[in-house]
Amino acid sequence: MSERAAGSIFDLGYRRYEGRRLGRRDAVLALYVHGLRASFGLGRRTRSKIFPIGLAIVAAVPAVVQIMIASLGAEGLDIFRAEDYYFYIEIILVLFVAVIAPELLGRDERHATLSLYFSRGLSRSEYAWARYGAMATALLALTLLPQAIMFLGNALVGDSFTGYFKDEWRQIGPIVAAGVLISLFLASIGLIIAAQTPRRAFATVGILAPFLLLTFISSALVSNIDNIVGRLGIFLNPLAVMDGFTRWLFNAESDGGPLMEAAFAGGWYFAFALALATIAVALLLRHYQRRSL
């Protein structure tokens, strides 16, 4: 008898949950945060952290180099300027997308976790948006963070912090706009490709190959065919488009290469990138809407 009584004290039995239940927004936010953490391997083994965090560090190397040079007192010597930055790290950005996008979408397919998400209140579009948001935010660590380091670093090592700020604050708008747009643009392309296969290796190659191949095809078209068709070839290369709208946002001229040969007004690249990202996201939403379980 006393034994049973003791047992019932320790085993409280099943208790119904009477607490607060949050709305959809919090559920989507939870999925978004989980995805963002997963992007950098946080809460996972060390192995999952190496690539994303390593790439994020590499992406910041030019910024650090620039600050070091500036700190040596070479006044006005800007090796890496904000508007060129993405051009230098574009391959890092592509690699990051190729590693992270399959991680974000392919895992749920591979381990069939998708059915656990979709059997909850979460809608399919919400799932896709949460994943897209996580991917784009993760990319900000590679696009905005180095720029922020470089801007603050340049300001701190210079003669006058406020002076640098006064001269250069107009850069902040384009830096943020370009960083955000590049992240949204690359994330949309990476995810729609990654959604096509649960296999990580296929997805990674599927993202890398078009980026690299299209660079060659596009520059070959632009340099060799001297008419509008050839010039339009520039839009085949997402990285050139990226460079194009970045320079447009910074109001900077392109300094040679296919971008100058193609000679389109920068606004076209901006519009094209927006359109492409919109289409990619729409396809992503449709993909999950139609996904049978």
Added chain:
Amino acid sequence: MPLIETRALTKQYPGVMALNALDISVEPGVIGLVGANGAGKSTLIKILLGLLPPTRGTASVLDMDVRTEGRAIRDLVGYMPEHDCLPPDLSATEFVAHLAQVSGLPRVAARERTAETLRHVGLYEERYREMGGYSTGMKQRVKLAQALVHDPQLIFLDEPTNGLDPAGRDEMLDLVKRTGREFGIAVLMSSHLLGEIERVCDSLVVIDGGKLVRSGEVAEFTATLGSLEVEVEGDAAALAAALIERGFEARGEGFVAHVGLNGDDPYDAIRDCIVAMEMGLVRLEQRRQSLEDIFRPESAEAVRERV
């Protein structure tokens, strides 16, 4: 209000009729969904979850239409899929807490509920380890826990004993039973094994080739064929003879008599006979025929004859 109700529910895949004009109405409790592999069990569960649109007909769960209120239904139910669905590089705690948050629980509450639910399904220290190293039994427990963590009103369990060894099977069935009885959560459990359903379920839906074969309470299925086992201190054969005289089916041997439950309630008669014959009653136990016997008519007949 029935827990689940379907009217002429039909699901047509290209070339295959997965569900064929299914009419089901079940009350809350532990419900067994029985059918051979490919009978349409998983399809039915997915339709009830609002994950698959039916081709024709209607279905409602907790009085909500699966076509239009799928989301509201999914908020109130839990689902344990048949297949493996756990990422191997996460711990059970982390994964279940994450899913609890996706179900709308605040972060702290999600952690608390996760610890509680994992304890309920019998996962203790292992819950901090990566799930890749779990045994099938442990994985099934985590799958059950994620279906329960947000405290649903109803859970759908698709073949919860799949791949388990006999001991693991017993434990899982026990958990399912407790979920229904002690936790007060309605359960719809699919299985291709009648024996399992019989052990844990109150009611039963049998489908075959997408068609409803039978549906009703488990007791209803078995009661008509049941018998009472009466152990006495005295001559059981004499007791049986006395009962036969009163119009019951009975048979006695040694100290044990079997009394058929087909006719009128025999309990009073047994008591009266035992008192009249001045015997001691040791044990009175209801013997149910197993569902497998019912669905194998020839053997059911054999059992009836033995009584």
